[in-house]
Amino acid sequence: MENVAEAQKSLREIKTRGEFLERFLKFSFGFWALFAGLLFPILAGVILLYEARLAIEKFGFINFLTYTNWDPVQEDFGAATMIFGTVVSTILSMLLATPVAIGIAIFITELAPNWFKPIVSTAVELLAAIPSIIYGLWGFFILTPIMATKVEPWLQDKLGDIPLIGKLFQGAPTGVDVLNTSLVLSIMIIPFMASVVRDAFNMVPPIMKESAYGLGATKWEVIRQVVIPYTASGIAGGLILSAGRALGETMAVTFLAGNNPQIPKSLLEPFTTITVALANQFTEADTDVYLSALYYVGLLLYLVSLTMLGIAKFMVLRLEKRWKA
Amino acid sequence: MSRKTLRKLFSNFMLFVSFLTAAYGIFWLFWILGSLFINGFKYLSPGLVYLDPTPPGEEGGGLRPAFVGHLIITSLATIMGVPMGIMAGIYFAEYGRNSKFFMTLRQITDIMVSTPSILMGAVVYAVMVRPVGHFNGFSGAVALAILMLPVIAITTDEMLKLVPKELREAAYALGAYKWQVIKDVVMRAAKVGIMTGVILGVARIAGETAPLLFTSFNNNVLTFDLRDPMASLTVTMFNYVMGPYHYWHQQAWAAAFILTMAVLLLSILAKVLLHRNLLEPLFYIVRSITGKKGG
Numbered sequence: 320m321e322n323v324a325e326a327q328k329s330l331r332e333i334k335t336r337g338e339f340l341e342r343f344l345k346f347s348f349g350f351w352a353l354f355a356g357l358l359f360p361i362l363a364g365v366i367l368l369y370e371a372r373l374a375i376e377k378f379g380f381i382n383f384l385t386y387t388n389w390d391p392v393q394e395d396f397g398a399a400t401m402i403f404g405t406v407v408s409t410i411l412s413m414l415l416a417t418p419v420a421i422g423i424a425i426f427i428t429e430l431a432p433n434w435f436k437p438i439v440s441t442a443v444e445l446l447a448a449i450p451s452i453i454y455g456l457w458g459f460f461i462l463t464p465i466m467a468t469k470v471e472p473w474l475q476d477k478l479g480d481i482p483l484i485g486k487l488f489q490g491a492p493t494g495v496d497v498l499n500t501s502l503v504l505s506i507m508i509i510p511f512m513a514s515v516v517r518d519a520f521n522m523v524p525p526i527m528k529e530s531a532y533g534l535g536a537t538k539w540e541v542i543r544q545v546v547i548p549y550t551a552s553g554i555a556g557g558l559i560l561s562a563g564r565a566l567g568e569t570m571a572v573t574f575l576a577g578n579n580p581q582i583p584k585s586l587l588e589p590f591t592t593i594t595v596a597l598a599n600q601f602t603e604a605d606t607d608v609y610l611s612a613l614y615y616v617g618l619l620l621y622l623v624s625l626t627m628l629g630i631a632k633f634m635v636l637r638l639e640k641r642w643k644a
Numbered sequence: 645m646s647r648k649t650l651r652k653l654f655s656n657f658m659l660f661v662s663f664l665t666a667a668y669g670i671f672w673l674f675w676i677l678g679s680l681f682i683n684g685f686k687y688l689s690p691g692l693v694y695l696d697p698t699p700p701g702e703e704g705g706g707l708r709p710a711f712v713g714h715l716i717i718t719s720l721a722t723i724m725g726v727p728m729g730i731m732a733g734i735y736f737a738e739y740g741r742n743s744k745f746f747m748t749l750r751q752i753t754d755i756m757v758s759t760p761s762i763l764m765g766a767v768v769y770a771v772m773v774r775p776v777g778h779f780n781g782f783s784g785a786v787a788l789a790i791l792m793l794p795v796i797a798i799t800t801d802e803m804l805k806l807v808p809k810e811l812r813e814a815a816y817a818l819g820a821y822k823w824q825v826i827k828d829v830v831m832r833a834a835k836v837g838i839m840t841g842v843i844l845g846v847a848r849i850a851g852e853t854a855p856l857l858f859t860s861f862n863n864n865v866l867t868f869d870l871r872d873p874m875a876s877l878t879v880t881m882f883n884y885v886m887g888p889y890h891y892w893h894q895q896a897w898a899a900a901f902i903l904t905m906a907v908l909l910l911s912i913l914a915k916v917l918l919h920r921n922l923l924e925p926l927f928y929i930v931r932s933i934t935g936k937k938g939g
Contacts, residue, residue, distance in 0.1 A: 337821045344823045345739060351728050352735035355797050356749025359790065360756060363767045370770050422665025430659050431666075439666055441915070446673045448911040449904055450851020452878050453680070456885055456900050460893065461679050506672045513669070537655035560758065567760025569854040570878075574885060594854070597762050601769075601858045617766050621759065628755040636751070 360625070367618040373611035383615065389580040391600075396612035398619065400580045404497075404592040405620070407583075408572065409565045411501035412508060417558060419505075420512035425542055427513075428520040440517075447510035452570040458503040459574035463494035471498070471587055490587040495577040498586040507571050512561040515635070519553030520546055522642040556634030563628040567620060569594040593620045677904075684901020687894040697864050703891050707899055709866040710880040716868070717781060717860055717876055718850050721788035725849070726842055728789070729796025733841075736797065737804035738826055750801060756794040762854035764790050769858045781867070781874030784860025788849040795848055799841025803834045840914045847910035851903060853878035877903050 368375075378386070378396060386397020427439055471492030479485045490496075523546050531541045547554070577589025578599045593616045604610040695706030732753070740746025764787050772783035807830050815825045831838070853876075861873040862883060877899050884892040884899075 337824075340823050341821050344826075345735075348731045348735035348739065351732040351793075352740060352746060352749060352753075352797070354728070355732040355756065355793050356746075356751075356753040359793075360752060363763065366767050366770050367763070370766075419665045419668055422662040423669050425659075425662040426666040430662060439670070442670050442673050444915070445908055445911065446669065446676075448847060448907055449676065450853075450878070450907055452851065452853045452881055453676070453900050453904050456881065456896060457676050457679060459885060460683075460897075461675075506676075509669055509672075537651050539655035539658040540651070542658075564758050567758075567762070569760065569762045570882070573882075594760060594762050597766065598854060598857055601766065602861070614766065614770075617763050621763050624759055625755065628758050632751055632755055 364618070364621060367614055367621055370614035371611055371618045373608055374615040377608065378612070378615075384619075387582060389596075391604075391606075391609050394606060394608045396608070396615075398593075398612075398616045400582055401591055401593045401596050401616055402619070403582050404576065404590040405566060405594070407497060407590075408501050408504055408576075408592055409562055411497065412504035412565050413558065413562055415501060415505035416509045416512055416561070420509050420516055420557075420561075421554070423509070423513040424516035424520050427517050429538060429542060429546075443510045443513055446506075447514065450570075451507060451568060454503055454507050454571040455574045458499065458571065462503065463499060463575065465494075466499045466502075467492050467494035471496075475587075486584075487586045489585045492587050493577075493589070495575060495589050496587045497576075497583050497590055500572050500575040500590075503571055503575055504565050504568060507568065508561045508565050511564060512557055515557030515560060516550075516554055519550040519557060519635075519638060522553065522638060523549050524642075550638060552634045553638035556631045556636075556638070559627055559631035559634070563624050563631060566624050566627065567594060569598050573598045593617070680897075680901050680904055683894075683897040684904075687898040688901065689898070692895065692898050696866060700887075701889060707875075707877070707880055707895060709863055709875040710877045710899070712866055712868075713781065713860070713863065713874040714850075714877040716870075717784045717788065717856070717874060718846065720782070720785035720870075721792060721849055722842075722846055724785065725789035725792030725845065726796055729793045729841075729845065730800050730838065732793065732797035733800025733804065733838075734826060734831075736801040738822070738830065750798075753794045753797050757798060760854075761791055761852055762857070765855035765858050768855070773859060776871075779859065779861035779873040780871050781860045782870040784856045784874060784876065785870070787855035787859045788852060791852060791855060792845045792849050795845045796841055799844060800834075800838050803837030803841060804830055806837065807833045836917055840918045843910050843914040843917070847907045847914070850910070851878065851907050853882055857882070 374383070374396065383396070383398050384402065385399050387399040388395055388397050389400060390396070423439070423443060427436055427443075431439055471488075471494065475488045475492065479488050527545055527549065528541050531545045536544070572592060573595045576591055576595045578591050578595050579589040580591050580596070581588070583590040597613055597617060601610075601613055604613055689706075691704075692706045693711055694708055695704070696708050698705035736746060736750045736753075740750065768783050768787040768790070772786060773779055811829050811833060812825050815829045820828070856876050856879050860876060860879070862879050863873045863875045867874060881896045881899050881903075884896040887893075
């Protein structure tokens with residue numbers, strides 16, 4: 320009798336220990352899930368908002384967005400130049416990168432022979448793995464001199480006389496300008512964009528493509544009329560996702576932009592972006608208002624990139640849902 | 645020309661264009677890696693690793709504090725970030741799969757992977773640098789750990805999703821607790837995948853500069869004290885590229901070369917782990933030489 324009671328007791332002990340572990344682990348796993356997905360994003364936003372409060376009070380919202388003066392000495396700050404620079408370099412790099420990324424995705428999914436696919440895929444993935452400061456360093460030491468002495472004078476020579484377009488290529492070609500920055504930024508986001516688009520392309524059910532081929536469509540017609548329409552929301556999502564990345568990219572652009580707080584009048588003028596201003600000025604900010612103004616532009620960047628990435632995620636998810644259904 | 649040949653020609657033309665774009669992408673890769681190899685190799689010297697920096701303007705010296713600091717900050721960030729990330733990933737995959745709330749959190753975590761890394765530096769600066777009054781190495785590690793958390797969480801979740809449901813059900817049928825199923829079945833099955841995620845996470849943070857600029861900052865003197873500012877390869881490169889001296893630029897190239905090789909090796913290692921059949925030919929050769937079966 321005694322043995323049975325003892326056995327029951329130890330069994331109960333094991334059970335309570337098991338249940339305790341069960342609850343303890345669920346709780347700690349859950350905490351980090353909650354932290355990663357909810358607490359930290361909110362905490363980061365609150366900290367940025369709190370640090371920016373001085374500047375928000377002093378400069379307001381609309382006024383801060385539209386004011387082009389950035390003067391640390393007079394403590395007079397407006398973010399228009401940085402916002403303009405961020406938007407322009409992002410849009411330009413997207414224009415340069417999008418056709419290439421879609422072309423690479425088409426090449427990998429539809430065109431390359433099977434033995435060649437992993438080579439291109441790996442090359443693109445390696446390009447994505449290179450740290451962004453390497454892009455910046457390479458752009459600054461290798462690409463900038465070539466842009467300044469060869470490419471930009473050539474562009475000025477060929478396009479400088481055309482009305483309207485010519486205006487974009489005025490100024491002294493230095494290589495530290497909007498054009499070069501956008502080019503390096505575009506090289507940086509091509510691999511990321513290409514892999515998102517490739518994943519979307521792979522989600523097209525083979526039967527849809529086969530039926531189009533069966534009707535006598537050529538390869539390009541299948542891509543143009545079946546693959547791209549089917550994956551449109553995925554492609555759009557991938558593009559916005561890449562734009563979100565380009566928006567927050569710091570090290571690739573910080574050597575090339577020139578950190579000059581002005582609205583560039585042409586593609587060959589130095590400018591600044593939100594991230595460039597943060598990287599260059601944060602440690603120099605000697606007054607509370609100055610630092611607070613920097614936090615304010617950081618907060619704007621945070622909100623804009625979260626919104627854009629959220630929209631992109633939603634669009635990609637829509638394609639995935641259709642794929643599963 | 646018939647309409648059919650025209651369509652075919654146009655199709656081939658467009659496919660040729662897509663081939664050109666792939667060539668364009670690979671062209672940049674080769675150019676960047678090529679100039680890294682040429683310039684990096686040229687300026688590589690053993691002294692780079694074991695010498696301290698000279699006073700500015702004086703030729704010579706090395707980047708010892710940066711190498712040591714980089715290793716300390718990255719390892720510390722890994723030690724902090726990996727467990728947090730794996731725990732969050734396990735919750736998303738094993739507990740939250742049927743909860744709409746946690747699936748939304750998972751998507752937000754996925755978004756956090758792409759948020760500007762420089763902002764993490766700014767956030768950590770406000771919490772861990774300004775209250776202390778000076779830059780410190782520990783805050784740099786925290787900033788990197790926070791960057792790593794979503795990367796690890798998402799890859800862990802993805803890898804656990806690949807474990808077949810039947811494996812879990814078999815364990816539950818034997819009366820196992822959930823944590824036992826996770827520990828002995830799911831984690832064991834997804835071990836390699838999670839390893840891959842960790843390696844990719846390390847590769848990601850090893851090349852980060854922006855979050856370190858205002859947290860661990862820089863230091864010309866070798867230090868092991870996490871309360872002091874601590875040099876890292878990336879921040880040193882940032883300063884040296886912006887600096888006026890030619891030998892600084894050379895050292896920046898050499899550091900860039902070493903850093904890139906390390907990061908690329910990590911990425912390749914992760915890829916090989918994930919697709920182990922890539923190594924199959926190699927195993928075959930080894931087997932045929934040693935004459936052993938299996939492996």
